[in-house]
Amino acid sequence: AYQYLVAQLQEALACDERVGMQDLQVRVIQGRIHLMGEVATEERRSAIDAVAQRIAPDTPIRNEVRVLSLGDAPKP
DSSP states (O other): OOHHHHHHHHHHHHHOTTTOOSOOEEEEETTEEEEEOEESOHHHHHHHHHHHHHHOTTSOEEEOOEEOOGGGSOOO
């Protein structure tokens, strides 16, 4: 039953200009949405939370997205 919600969330996250990320993981574990991945800024992490709350206002959400510090950034 959660597959539709997960797909909807992934679509919304990919399309939102504040987020625009395809590589976030969205999982439902015991009725709770878990958001996982890594982002460059706290603002982007907050935007992910806002999008998730809008799409699934009645479902508990756990935002486990990590904000990378500058030292963690992959070297080109």
